[in-house]
Amino acid sequence: MIALSVKQLTKTYANGAYALKGIDLDVAQGDFFALLGQNGAGKSSTIGIICSLIKKTAGKVIVFGHDLDTEPNKAKSLIGVVPQEMNFNSFEKISQVLLNEAGYYGIPSKIAKERMEMYLTVMGLWDMRDQTGFKLSGGMKRRLLIARALMNEPQLLILDEPTAGVDIELRHTLWRFLTQLNEQGTTIILTTHYLEEAEHLCKHVAIIDHGEIIEHANMKTLINRLDVQTMILDLAAPITTPITLNGYPASLTDETTLEVKIHRHQSINELFQRLTEQHIHVTSMRNKTNRLEELFIGLIADNKRGN
Template identity: 60%
Template sequence: MLPALSLHNLVKVYKNGITALHGIDLEVAQGDFFALLGPNGAGKSTTIGIASSLVNKTSGTVQVFGHDIDTDLAAAKACIGLVPQEFNFNVFEPVVEILVNQAGYYGVPRRLAFERAERYLNQLGLWERRHDQARMLSGGMKRRLMIARALVHEPRLLILDEPTAGVDIEIRHSMWHFLAEINAAGTTIILTTHYLEEAEQLCRNIAIIDHGRIVENTSMRQLLNRLDAQTLVLDLLHPLAASPDLPGFATRRIDDHTLEVEVTRDANINTLFAALSAQDMVVSSLRNKTNRLEELFVRLVGNKGNAT
């Protein structure tokens, strides 16, 4: 089966001489939910821009479902729906018109475009606002509008460049649910995000790009398995006077009711709880100190201050 997106030796040198991509190779399988992560300025948006024809490549090849953008650009474009990082709709246009016009640019007849606009605006909770100018929407609504717009021609590949930036938790979760449904229905999704929890939860495969080079390209499960140890934060029911001695685990007392425990890959949580129970320690809740993907991400790209 042809990959949904195939990049080979992709190079981008901007006019100011900055090389944004140093010959990257990447394949995204059909039906995948793929995370493309990297620090700010790593080359994610340039990669997405080239794939979606908004940025001219310097050299290399790009194929979308087998359509080469050099020889079959229109067919490649027709396969892609793009949700860019910045709002890029006419803020003075009514919501429904933005969708219907976008569908028109893909050759979708007007009546069908209205039907699809109604469906996607309903699914994303914007139907009631369909006659409002886009500038009247909240930030979260604008993000959802861009997703609806990207879907209105029913693309096989949906590319989302930080789709949940600045969106509150409740809406973010509803967007995750929606995207998971779209993916389950067969749409390939490529996602860049600031929220590594989002990538960990949604994506099956991942590439990490840094300084215009792919530094990691694997499945999410394999990547997370590489984590040597994770730090768990335990909330204890009874106060703790000092750090307890738990055989096989490094511990650190944070305060009377909070204990940090480092669990290495060869240890397991059952053993930890057995050790805790043996010392009559009751755990009321448990969480990871940091997101597991975030720990790996920082390790892979070096701690440069900005995640993704």
């Protein structure tokens, strides 16, 4: 089953800004999908249209087989959205924000109350239930938006930059929560500019650049396409003379830190053999940048060159 199908989606804003140039996307049921792109690439425009917050110029959006144009209520009932910008009424008690949301979906008040209690608790906001939005910290507001998106128990949850400006601890809590939700069957789409987050969470990925999809692939397949990885090796003892590791471009960034480039077809075992031969002991090793990030930068640069 296809959870979301977007066909030839186009958006031109009133001021003439061309945000989406006819994009196609397919997201399977049960997927955890990342929509990646630089600022201004068109992520929020895409999500806004899928969630009926923004009017499309042309194209089709189909949610679990329901066309957003011909069956808007059915399609909307299956979606939950966490927008990039906070858009709830801060004058209201946060419990009321959730109850109002349930009201939009015609959820009976008893069920609405149960869900409100459950999702405020899950998001660690139960103690704040009688406070207005003004009393919430940035992280709490983000969690409130997530609780609100869950009120209609959506089959498809869409999050636009859910962890932007969120501290590390909350980020990890959200990751665990979203992973669990996905394991229970909810299809999740998120946009993020933390590529580490996308690599960690997502099964499939699309990269959007200047309103066009330039990549749409399985995350593992995509990462495996990376030709060269740069590894940082911490050394047990300082090295003062330049070293050569036949076939592995290497440079010292300081006396105890070695940067080595490893091609996809090369073996790390062999690299370590060379290091051992030269009596160089390594205490730890890590990727210089996140692998998805290396790929992403390459793809965006290629697109700019018109490849």
